[in-house]
Amino acid sequence: MDLEIITPKGIEFSGDAEKIILPTRSGQIAVLPDHAPLISVLKAGRMKIHTAGKEIEKEIEGGILEVEKKKTVILLKKF
Amino acid sequence: MELKEIRLKIQSVSNIWKLTGALETLSALKMKKAQKYALASRPFAQRMGRLVRRMEPTLKDKVRLRKRKLRDALAVVIASDRGFCGSFNQNILKRAQEEIEKLEEKSNVAILPVGKKAVSFFKKRQRNFDHFLTGIGNFGSLEEIKPMSDFIIKSYIENRYQRVYLIWTDFISTFCQNPKTIQLLPLEWDELKEFAGEAEDAAENAETKIEPSADMLVKEIIPQLVMYLIYQCVLESNASEHSARMTAMRNASDNARERVGELTLAYNKARQEQITNEVCEISSAKEVLG
Numbered sequence: 001m002d003l004e005i006i007t008p009k010g011i012e013f014s015g016d017a018e019k020i021i022l023p024t025r026s027g028q029i030a031v032l033p034d035h036a037p038l039i040s041v042l043k044a045g046r047m048k049i050h051t052a053g054k055e056i057e058k059e060i061e062g063g064i065l066e067v068e069k070k071k072t073v074i075l076l077k078k079f
Numbered sequence: 080m081e082l083k084e085i086r087l088k089i090q091s092v093s094n095i096w097k098l099t100g101a102l103e104t105l106s107a108l109k110m111k112k113a114q115k116y117a118l119a120s121r122p123f124a125q126r127m128g129r130l131v132r133r134m135e136p137t138l139k140d141k142v143r144l145r146k147r148k149l150r151d152a153l154a155v156v157i158a159s160d161r162g163f164c165g166s167f168n169q170n171i172l173k174r175a176q177e178e179i180e181k182l183e184e185k186s187n188v189a190i191l192p193v194g195k196k197a198v199s200f201f202k203k204r205q206r207n208f209d210h211f212l213t214g215i216g217n218f219g220s221l222e223e224i225k226p227m228s229d230f231i232i233k234s235y236i237e238n239r240y241q242r243v244y245l246i247w248t249d250f251i252s253t254f255c256q257n258p259k260t261i262q263l264l265p266l267e268w269d270e271l272k273e274f275a276g277e278a279e280d281a282a283e284n285a286e287t288k289i290e291p292s293a294d295m296l297v298k299e300i301i302p303q304l305v306m307y308l309i310y311q312c313v314l315e316s317n318a319s320e321h322s323a324r325m326t327a328m329r330n331a332s333d334n335a336r337e338r339v340g341e342l343t344l345a346y347n348k349a350r351q352e353q354i355t356n357e358v359c360e361i362s363s364a365k366e367v368l369g
Contacts (some may be wrong), residue, residue, distance in 0.1 A: 006126055008221070008307070010119040025299075026291035037287040039133060043300045064300060066130065075126060 003049070006027060012079040013017040013049070013056075020072065021048040021066055031065070031072060038067040040062045042074075082353065085346045090133055095255060100165065100264035103328035109217065110321035112254065117250055117311075117318040124311035128275030132268040134300075137293050150186045151233065154179055156264070157313060158197035159320040165327030167248070167256070168196045168319055174258035175246045176204075182244070182359050189240065193313070203276070217317070221310055223255040223336040235264050247312040248319040253328060256319035263308060266301070274308075 003020065019032045023045030042063045046073035049056040064074035158168050172344040175197075182188045192198045193212045201208060212227050234240055243264040248256045262270040289296050 006292055007119040008123045008310070011122055024290060025295060037133075038290060039130070039296065040290040042294060060343045064130070064303075066126075066133070073126060075123060 001030075001035075003074070004071065005074045005076060007076050009079075010075075015051065017049050017051050017072075019048075019050040020074075021046075022074070023038045023047070023060075025066065031067060035072070037068050037069060038065065040065045042076075047074075082346065082349050084253070085342060085349060089342045089346060092335055092338050092342060094341060096332060099328045099331040103325060103332055106164075106324040110318070110325045112274070113217075113224040113318040113321045114250070114253075118316040120307075120311060120314060124307050125275045127307045129199070130300065130304060131266045131271055131275075133287055133288070135268055136297065137287070137289055147241045149236065149241045149247045151184050151189060151240045152244065153187075153189050153191060153234070153240040153245060154182065154244045155191045155231070155309070156201075156225075157245070157247040158192070158194040158212045159213075159316070162196065163327065164320055164324035165330075167323035167327075168200075170256075171246065171248050171258045171316075172197065172200045174260070175345045178244070178246055178260050188311045191231075204357060205284060206235075213316075215313055221306070224306060224310045224313060228302070231264070232302050232305055232307075240246055240264075245309065245312050245321050248323065249315045250315045250318040253322045256323060261308075261312075263305060266304070271308075284291050294308075 001017060003013065003015060015062060018033070019040040022024060022029055022031065022040075023043050024040045025043050026040070028045075029040070042060065042065055044061050045059075047058050047060045049058075058079065061077050061079070066073040066075065154175065156171070158171050162168065179188050179190070188203055190206055190208045191210050191212070192201050192208060195213050198211050198213065210227075210230060212223075215223050230241055235243060242262065244260055245263045246258065246260050249259045251257055259273075261274055337358065
């Protein structure tokens with residue numbers, strides 16, 4: 001799926017991802033391609049992004065997850 | 080003109096030239112930085128703004144999105160702390176004045192000026208305001224904006240104001256800046272459309288699920304959304320201010336340079352005239368004596 005990570009400092013990540021694991025207020029969730037549209041509040045914790053070649057793991061402070069039909073956007077305060 | 084007089088004038092003009100030249104360099108640096116900040120955070124703010132569209136169907140009856148009977152409105156006017164930036168402040172303040180007069184036909188209008196120039200402008204016009212914000216001219220940080228945005232949200236929830244407008248300067252390019260007005264609260268997609276840019280087809284994401292709950296989302300996201308919208312407007316205004324200052328200083332330097340040229344020409348002419356006069360005097364004196 002098409003993933004974009006945006007912070008107030010700019011677009012930090014833009015590309016294809018296979019799976020994202022995120023800490024939300026209602027627990028950890030995994031977003032796979034063709035996920036239903038969703039808006040969710042992220043809490044502080046570890047975020048994991050699986051792309052074709054590698055895995056990115058990052059500590060986040062909180063933000064917003066937006067899943068759309070064509071695109072997934074993660075809005076973070078800091079990356 | 081006397082020689083001495085012209086010399087003094089040349090000196091003072093070249094002093095001005097030096098000053099404006101230095102300011103030009105300085106504001107060029109600041110402009111670059113301010114532009115970088117404003118452009119970098121634009122996608123984030125726009126994306127935040129677009130959230131309003133997706134949330135609108137779900138949140139229609141929540142307090143922050145609900146329309147109440149209009150009695151008092153708040154106009155936040157973002158200008159700059161310092162002058163010397165051409166017509167930047169005049170443009171935004173003139174626009175603000177017009178907007179406020181228009182709003183006053185419908186309701187009472189309170190003002191929240193941002194930047195010293197806005198504060199003194201409204202003071203001069205005997206406008207009362209309880210709050211103001213200064214010192215954010217140089218790439219204001221989020222922490223500096225937060226008290227203001229908290230105040231705006233709080234007074235909106237307490238029903239002190241039923242509408243909040245932002246009057247700011249949109250940064251388009253170094254040579255082009257546009258004063259603009261947006262309705263910040265209540266959040267309405269129609270009002271934010273221009274700011275947030277094209278949104279995806281709403282129908283496609285019609286069945287958006289909201290987690291954990293709509294109430295939580297309102298509590299968590301809306302204050303942030305409002306804050307980031309204000310922040311972006313401040314950054315855009317900053318970038319516009321520094322760009323306007325650089326352009327103004329460049330024009331001033333160019334004018335000063337031209338003026339020095341003209342004055343030097345006048346000086347040389349006057350000097351030549353004097354020499355010619357002296358030669359004339361000497362030769363005529365010699366003739367008389369001879």
